[in-house]
Amino acid sequence: MDNILxxxxxxxxxxxxxxxxxxxxxxxxxxxxxxxPFIEDVDRCASCGLCVQVCSYCDDSLAIDRSVRExxxxxxxxxxxxxxxxxxxxxxxIAKLLIEDGYNVCAVKYNAAENRAEHFIAHNKEELIQxxxxxxxxxxxxxxxxxIDKKKKYLVTGTPCQIDSFRRYIKFFRCEDNFVLLxxxxxxxxxxxxxxxxxNIIEKKTGKIYYASWRNKQTxxxxxxxxxxxxxxxxxxxxxxDSYNMLIREKKSYYNSRLSEGDLFYKMFLRNTCLxxxxxxxxxxxxxxxxxxxxxxxxxxxxxxxNQAGVSGVLVFTERGExxxxxxxxxxxxxxxxxxxxxxMEGQMKEPAKKSLFWMSINKKLKTDASxxxxxxxxxxxxxxxxxxxxxxxxxxxxVK
Numbered sequence: 001m002d003n004i005l006x007x008x009x010x011x012x013x014x015x016x017x018x019x020x021x022x023x024x025x026x027x028x029x030x031x032x033x034x035x036x037p038f039i040e041d042v043d044r045c046a047s048c049g050l051c052v053q054v055c056s057y058c059d060d061s062l063a064i065d066r067s068v069r070e071x072x073x074x075x076x077x078x079x080x081x082x083x084x085x086x087x088x089x090x091x092x093x094i095a096k097l098l099i100e101d102g103y104n105v106c107a108v109k110y111n112a113a114e115n116r117a118e119h120f121i122a123h124n125k126e127e128l129i130q131x132x133x134x135x136x137x138x139x140x141x142x143x144x145x146x147x148i149d150k151k152k153k154y155l156v157t158g159t160p161c162q163i164d165s166f167r168r169y170i171k172f173f174r175c176e177d178n179f180v181l182l183x184x185x186x187x188x189x190x191x192x193x194x195x196x197x198x199x200n201i202i203e204k205k206t207g208k209i210y211y212a213s214w215r216n217k218q219t220x221x222x223x224x225x226x227x228x229x230x231x232x233x234x235x236x237x238x239x240x241x242d243s244y245n246m247l248i249r250e251k252k253s254y255y256n257s258r259l260s261e262g263d264l265f266y267k268m269f270l271r272n273t274c275l276x277x278x279x280x281x282x283x284x285x286x287x288x289x290x291x292x293x294x295x296x297x298x299x300x301x302x303x304x305x306x307n308q309a310g311v312s313g314v315l316v317f318t319e320r321g322e323x324x325x326x327x328x329x330x331x332x333x334x335x336x337x338x339x340x341x342x343x344x345m346e347g348q349m350k351e352p353a354k355k356s357l358f359w360m361s362i363n364k365k366l367k368t369d370a371s372x373x374x375x376x377x378x379x380x381x382x383x384x385x386x387x388x389x390x391x392x393x394x395x396x397x398x399x400v401k
Contacts, residue, residue, distance in 0.1 A: 002047035004037050004055060009277040011161035012036050014141035015169050016051035018148070025051060027142055032363060033193035034276045035138055054172060056164035062291045063164065063284035070316040070325065071341040073299050074334050075309065080248045086134040086215040086224070087298040088312030091157060091182060093333050094294070094324055096125050098155045098180060106144045106156045107131035112210045115199060116192065119144025119158070129247040130240060131157075134214045136269060138189035138276065150175045157182045159189070160285030160292070161278070167291035180320060183290055185297030185313075185348045188279030190269045191363075197372040198265045206231030206255045211238055213253065220308040225266045228253035264372050267380055272353040273362050283352035287345055293321030300347025303339070313344035358382070 001007075004016050004025065012035030017025040022044055027035045039045060052058055075088035082089050095105045105122040109130035117135040120143055122128040141162060148154055150173055156166055163183040170176045203209055211230040219226065230237075234254040240247070257263045268274055288295075299313035314336075316322050328334045356362070358379040365375045 001052050001058070002049055003039060003042075003045050004051045004058075005039050005042060005045075007052075007055065007057060008036055009034070010036055010055070010057040011159075011165070011278050011282075012138060012141075012276070013056065013158075013162040013165040014145055015054045015056075015162070015165035017142060018145045019050045019054050019169055019172075021048070021050070022046065027140065029192055031367065032277070033191035033195075033274075033366065034189070035140060050172070054165055054168040056161055056168065056291075057278065057282065059168070060284060062167060063289055066288045066290055066317045068288060068315050068317065068341045069319075069322055070314075071339055071344045072314040072316075072325070073304065073337045073339050073343070074312050074314050076334050077332060080250070081132075082309055083217060083250045084129075084132045084248055085310065086217070087221065087296075087310045088334075089132075089310070090312040090314055090328075090334060091184070091296050092128070092132050093328060094180075094182060095122070095128055095131065095155055095157070097324070097327055097331075097333065098153075099123075099125055099128060101153075103153045103155050103180070104148075105131070106148060106154055106158075108135050108139045108144075108157065110135055110137075110212050111140075112208075112212070114140075115196065115209070116140050118142075121147045125244050126242070126247060127240070129244065132248075133216075136187075136190065136214050136265075137195055138192065150178065153178050155180045155182060157184075159183060159186050160290055160295075161186075161283070164285065164291040180294075180324060181292045182294045182296065183285075183292040184295060185345075186283075186285065187269070187349060188272070188275035188283070188353045190265075191274040191276070191366055193366040194268055194274045194372065195265075197366065197375075198268075201264070201372060202227070202229055202255055202257070203231060205233075207233035211235070211251075211253070213251075216253070216256070217308075217310060218252075218256070221310040222305070222308060225263065225270075227255075227257050227263055227265055229255040231255070264376050264380075267376065268372070271356055271380065273356045273359060273380065274366060275353055279353055280355050281352070286349055286351060288315065288317075288341070290315075290317060293318040294324065297344075297348060299344060301343060303343055303346070313348075315341060315344055
C-alpha cells in the first residue's frame with residue numbers, strides 16, 4: 001500500500017498522522033466508536049508510504065517475544081503517589097524522575113471537556129499529575145504525538161500497539177537515543193459508544209463530569225474496580241495549576257461506584273463485550289511481546305494477594321530501561337523486589353480477548369438510543385447465566401471422569 005487509506009479497524013495509534021509530512025492524516029471515531037485514520041485530501045498524497053511503514057497493524061516484524069533483562073515487584077515509597085495511582089505507582093515515578101532529568105513526558109490524561117482520554121505533553125511534575133491512574137479508554141493520541149520534537153528527549157507511554165508504532169517511527173528517523181518507551185499489560189480498549197452511554201448514567205447524579213478516576217483504591221487495591229467521578233452538581237473542580245503537593249493529595253470523590261454494586265462499565269469491559277476488533281483479532285502484544293523499554297502492570301496473583309496498598313509488576317527489556325530502574329533504586333524513590341518474570345505475568349492475559357457470545361448484537365445496540373442499563377439487562381446477564389451453566393457442566397464432567 002502507498003498509504004493507510006484502506007486500513008480500517010486498526011489500533012488507532014495515530015503514528016501515521018505524526019509521520020505524514022503533508023499533515024493529511026487525522027483520526028476520527030468510526031461507526032463502532034474506535035479511532036481510525038483517514039486522509040483529508042487524498043489527491044495531495046505523495047504516496048511516500050511512510051504512514052504504512054510506521055504502522056504496527058500492517059507489520060508484525062517487531063511483535064516478537066522479548067528477552068527479559070530484569071523483573072520486579074515494585075512500589076513507590078511516597079504514600080501519596082501510591083494512593084493516587086492504580087497499582088504501585090511505578091510508571092508515575094519513572095515519569096517524574098525523567099522530568100527531573102530534562103525529559104518531557106508524553107502520557108495520557110482524561111479530557112473532561114471532550115469526554116475522552118488523550119495523550120498530552122507534561123513538562124513538569126505539576127502537569128504530570130493528570131496522568132496518574134489508569135484510563136480504561138482508547139486514547140486520542142494526536143494532541144500529544146504531534147507536539148513531539150524528535151530532537152528533544154521524551155518518555156512516551158501508551159498501549160503496546162501505540163508504542164510499537166512509535167518505535168517504528170523513531171527507528172526510521174534514527175533518534176531512539178532521545179526516547180524512553182513504556183507500555184503496560186493491556187486487556188483491550190472499549191468502545192467510546194459504551195463510555196458515552198455510561199456517562200449518561202453517572203452524569204444524572206453528578207452533572208457534567210469534570211473529573212473521572214478509574215480503579216480508585218479507597219476501599220483497597222484488591223477491591224479497586226471502582227469508578228469515582230465529580231461533576232458540576234457536586235465537589236470542587238480540580239485546579240491543575242495548583243502546586244504538586246496540593247494535586248498529589250488523595251481526593252475524595254462524591255460519585256463512587258463499585259463492581260460489587262453492579263458497575264456497568266467494568267462488567268461490559270471485563271466481559272469483553274465491546275472491545276475493538278483489533279483487540280480480538282489482531283492483538284500480538286501479550287506477555288513479553290513488546291517494543292517498549294519497560295512494561296508495567298498490576299502484580300496480580302498469590303504472591304501479593306494480601307497487599308492492599310498496590311504493587312506494580314515490572315519487566316525490563318533494554319539497557320535503557322535498566323538504567324532508569326537503577327536510578328529509581330539508587331535514589332530510594334521506589335522499593336524493588338526481584339521476582340521471576342512468571343510471577344510478574346501471573347494473572348495477566350496470555351491470549352487476546354475472545355468476543356462474547358453477543359458481541360455483534362451488543363455492538364448494534366450501542367449505536368441505538370438504548371440505555372446501557374437496557375443493553376446490560378438484555379445481554380450481560382444472559383452471558384452471566386450461560387457462564388454459570390458452563391461452569392456447572394464442566395464441574396460435572398470432571399466428577400464423572
